[in-house]
Amino acid sequence: MSEENTIKDGANLSRREFLGTVTAGVAAAGVAAACVPFVSSMNPSSDVLAKATTEIDLSGIAPGEEKTFPWQGKPVFVVHRTPEEIAAMAASKGGKDPEPDAKRVQKPEWLVVIGICTHLGCVPNKTESGWLCPCHGSVYDNSGRIISGPAPRNLDLPPYHFVAENKILIGKA
Amino acid sequence: MSNNKLFGLIFCLMFSAGSAQADEAQLKRGAHVAVEVCNTCHSLKYLKYSDFLKLGFSKAEVDAMRGTKGMADPLISQMAPADELAMFSTVPPDLSLMAKARDGGANYIYAMITGFYTDAKGQTANHVFPGIKMPDVFMIAQADAAGRQGIEQKARDVSAFLEWASDPQAEERKTLGRYVIGYFVFLTVLLYFLKKKIWKRLD
Amino acid sequence: MNKIIAWVDQRFPLTFFIKHELTDYPTPRNLSYWWGFGFLAGFVLVIQIVTGIFLAMHYKPDSNLAFDSVQHIMREVNYGWLIRYLHSTGASAFFAVIYTHMARTLYYGSYRRPRELLWWTGQGLLLLMMATAFMGYLLPWGQMSYWGATVITNLFKATPVYGDQIVTWLRGGFAVDDPTLTRFFSLHYLFPFLIFAAVAIHLVALHTVRSSNPSGINLADKDNIPFHPYFTIKDLFGLGIFMIVYLLIVFFKPDLFIDAANNIPANPMQTPADIVPEWYFLPFYAILRSVPDLAGGVVAMAISVLIFAAMPYLDRSRVTGGARYRPIYRAMFYIFVIDIFVLGYVGAHPPAGTLKMVGEVCTAIYFLTFLLLPFVSRWEEKFVLARGLPPAVEAMARKEIAEAEGNV
Numbered sequence: 209m210s211e212e213n214t215i216k217d218g219a220n221l222s223r224r225e226f227l228g229t230v231t232a233g234v235a236a237a238g239v240a241a242a243c244v245p246f247v248s249s250m251n252p253s254s255d256v257l258a259k260a261t262t263e264i265d266l267s268g269i270a271p272g273e274e275k276t277f278p279w280q281g282k283p284v285f286v287v288h289r290t291p292e293e294i295a296a297m298a299a300s301k302g303g304k305d306p307e308p309d310a311k312r313v314q315k316p317e318w319l320v321v322i323g324i325c326t327h328l329g330c331v332p333n334k335t336e337s338g339w340l341c342p343c344h345g346s347v348y349d350n351s352g353r354i355i356s357g358p359a360p361r362n363l364d365l366p367p368y369h370f371v372a373e374n375k376i377l378i379g380k381a
Numbered sequence: 382m383s384n385n386k387l388f389g390l391i392f393c394l395m396f397s398a399g400s401a402q403a404d405e406a407q408l409k410r411g412a413h414v415a416v417e418v419c420n421t422c423h424s425l426k427y428l429k430y431s432d433f434l435k436l437g438f439s440k441a442e443v444d445a446m447r448g449t450k451g452m453a454d455p456l457i458s459q460m461a462p463a464d465e466l467a468m469f470s471t472v473p474p475d476l477s478l479m480a481k482a483r484d485g486g487a488n489y490i491y492a493m494i495t496g497f498y499t500d501a502k503g504q505t506a507n508h509v510f511p512g513i514k515m516p517d518v519f520m521i522a523q524a525d526a527a528g529r530q531g532i533e534q535k536a537r538d539v540s541a542f543l544e545w546a547s548d549p550q551a552e553e554r555k556t557l558g559r560y561v562i563g564y565f566v567f568l569t570v571l572l573y574f575l576k577k578k579i580w581k582r583l584d
Numbered sequence: 585m586n587k588i589i590a591w592v593d594q595r596f597p598l599t600f601f602i603k604h605e606l607t608d609y610p611t612p613r614n615l616s617y618w619w620g621f622g623f624l625a626g627f628v629l630v631i632q633i634v635t636g637i638f639l640a641m642h643y644k645p646d647s648n649l650a651f652d653s654v655q656h657i658m659r660e661v662n663y664g665w666l667i668r669y670l671h672s673t674g675a676s677a678f679f680a681v682i683y684t685h686m687a688r689t690l691y692y693g694s695y696r697r698p699r700e701l702l703w704w705t706g707q708g709l710l711l712l713m714m715a716t717a718f719m720g721y722l723l724p725w726g727q728m729s730y731w732g733a734t735v736i737t738n739l740f741k742a743t744p745v746y747g748d749q750i751v752t753w754l755r756g757g758f759a760v761d762d763p764t765l766t767r768f769f770s771l772h773y774l775f776p777f778l779i780f781a782a783v784a785i786h787l788v789a790l791h792t793v794r795s796s797n798p799s800g801i802n803l804a805d806k807d808n809i810p811f812h813p814y815f816t817i818k819d820l821f822g823l824g825i826f827m828i829v830y831l832l833i834v835f836f837k838p839d840l841f842i843d844a845a846n847n848i849p850a851n852p853m854q855t856p857a858d859i860v861p862e863w864y865f866l867p868f869y870a871i872l873r874s875v876p877d878l879a880g881g882v883v884a885m886a887i888s889v890l891i892f893a894a895m896p897y898l899d900r901s902r903v904t905g906g907a908r909y910r911p912i913y914r915a916m917f918y919i920f921v922i923d924i925f926v927l928g929y930v931g932a933h934p935p936a937g938t939l940k941m942v943g944e945v946c947t948a949i950y951f952l953t954f955l956l957l958p959f960v961s962r963w964e965e966k967f968v969l970a971r972g973l974p975p976a977v978e979a980m981a982r983k984e985i986a987e988a989e990g991n992v
Contacts (some may be wrong), residue, residue, distance in 0.1 A: 244663075481844065558834075
């Protein structure tokens with residue numbers, strides 16, 4: 209083979225390699241893009257997202273009463289607290305996860321917490337002084353703060369705001 | 382080169398397929414007709430009031446359309462099906478997919494709405510759908526020329542709206558489609574040249 | 585990486601398999617693009633399985649919910665419309681590709697000895713595909729879905745003695761209803777995996793007998809080239825063209841293969857004005873209708889699908905290369921293809937007057953093609969040998985004839 213031919217072959221080879229690399233890159237980008245709709249289809253659909261917020265009418269909850277509402281498929285506890293309960297909670301700092309009561313409520317008479325034990329996700333039952341988790345005996349007070357038991361944290365607070373005097377919208381702060 | 386012709390044809394197909402869209406104003410007028418007239422007796426159960434936002438209506442306008450119904454509620458007919466059965470001896474069909482469920486789509490709906498006439502016996506009949514149980518809601522059979530024009534416009538609007546309602550993703554689909562086809566044309570051209578290069582090795 | 589591959593290779597023939605069956609697999613260099621349709625079929629199968637799995641995450645096989653759940657996919661699931669249109673268009677694409685694949689096999693005589701088993705596994709795949717497509721078509725629970733399933737399950741009435749029992753058993757009720765939908769869904773999910781396994785068998789058979797090629801003769805070693813990179817790139821280019829056509833339909837004409845009546849929920853009390861099967865069943869449907877008797881029609885339709893399996897025996901010519909060197913066979917091939925298109929047209933329209941007669945004539949031509957082939961092919965063999973053939977083809981034909989006569 210003459211020298212000239214070798215050089216030509218070499219140039220051809222590198223051009224082919226370049227074209228091959230570009231084509232492979234474009235194809236790989238296409239495969240990656242094709243995954244997007246499939247992965248995306250497993251995310252919540254628009255009808256599920258429409259349920260991301262829940263409006264709750266508070267007027268039917270008497271002082272001292274607790275009601276549970278579903279929000280995004282999870283239970284939310286809404287407690288209409290009595291003046292005695294408010295006073296008791298304001299005086300206490302909670303247990304192993306101390307937090308002032310004022311930081312946990314927007315209006316002192318309304319406590320809104322997510323009803324899922326921070327230990328392993330059971331739904332605690334209402335007691336006189338707060339909640340007791342049936343699974344592993346975690347005890348929460350009337351501010352949803354952990355007092356005793358294995359749960360590491362206070363009950364979580366959902367984002368919510370008052371849309372009217374007696375109406376809250378859960379899901380949006 | 383014959384390849385150029387082929388790709389030219391593909392591009393023509395891509396762009397012509399996206400044309401002939403109803404404009405937004407027409408769809409909005411049609412939506413009003415659908416909500417205020419059709420929805421009295423017909424459901425459009427696969428549509429939600431929130432879908433009107435996609436049509437360019439403002440939130441306040443949709444609130445006015447839905448009245449006491451929720452934003453995420455479907456457009457269920459205002460008459461109860463039992464009452465409708467008693468009145469028309471049939472339950473009027475759901476309209477959400479009507480433009481797809483008839484050959485001719487929007488044209489069929491337009492022809493049906495404007496197809497009412499008074500027959501020899503003085504009864505209202507329909508050219509497109511003999512034996513129809515739906516009343517001539519726009520009273521086109523009795524309308525004079527001017528009235529007829531107004532009704533035809535309404536019929537065009539509501540037909541365009543029902544076509545949109547049967548396929549609300551059409552715009553999104555065509556936009557995405559142009560990118561996807563563009564990508565595959567590009568990739569195929571690359572593959573073509575790569576193929577030529579590789580097969581040259583055999584010469 | 586090399587260490588891991590070496591570890592695996594000691595325990596499993598990974599590198600050997602890839603080299604032997606994929607990269608270095610010797611392939612005739614003269615294969616045209618018509619030989620790319622097998623690869624395309626495999627690709628469409630993967631599209632159908634993947635899109636199907638994602639659709640099944642949102643679909644509800646319940647007669648009260650099925651229709652609504654399809655609209656849920658179309659309107660509320662993220663990109664649900666895309667996945668559903670890929671699947672519904674994919675079904676048609678699958679048949680288009682497979683029918684082309686079969687037409688190539690028939691044209692070039694690729695079913696001939698020693699590829700009979702390869703051809704028969706392909707026939708099995710076609711039957712599995714037809715069953716899968718038929719069951720899948722019920723799932724949207726529209727009017728066409730419902731009445732299509734009703735008509736086709738009723739064909740089993742033609743079974744002697746036990747007809748009615750079999751129809752009831754297939755449906756799980758006295759009419760197509762919820763139990764039918766649920767079992768069709770279950771089987772529609774299962775069958776693609778059977779197809780996948782059958783494809784593996786098809787490929788083992790292919791790699792045993794190797795690809796046929798347009799020349800019809802067995803090529804010398806120097807004319808076989810490694811599959812990779814020559815045919816990987818050739819097949820990928822073909823795939824690019826296929827994807828452009830397929831996606832143009834998906835994005836711009838997605839309702840092309842969806843009958844208008846299937847956008848009306850199933851109503852067991854009312855049959856739509858004209859019910860037609862999907863385009864890929866139309867020729868067979870036309871044959872069914874062209875025979876006046878139910879049992880006769882069913883038998884004719886079944887034979888019209890199964891008779892392809894007999895091709896290696898019906899074609900008695902020893903001249904290889906299929907239609908290429910055989911003018912009469914080539915003419916028969918084209919007449920047969922046109923006949924199928926006409927049958928398809930007849931199948932899509934109500935059987936009345938002239939069209940009914942056209943259907944009957946085309947049905948007769950369909951079967952006559954197969955029945956005449958044994959006689960025509962022998963006569964044609966003498967004719968083309970007398971007329972002269974390329975030396976390699978003639979030598980092969982004479983050798984086969986001599987072998988056959990020696991055995992007698």
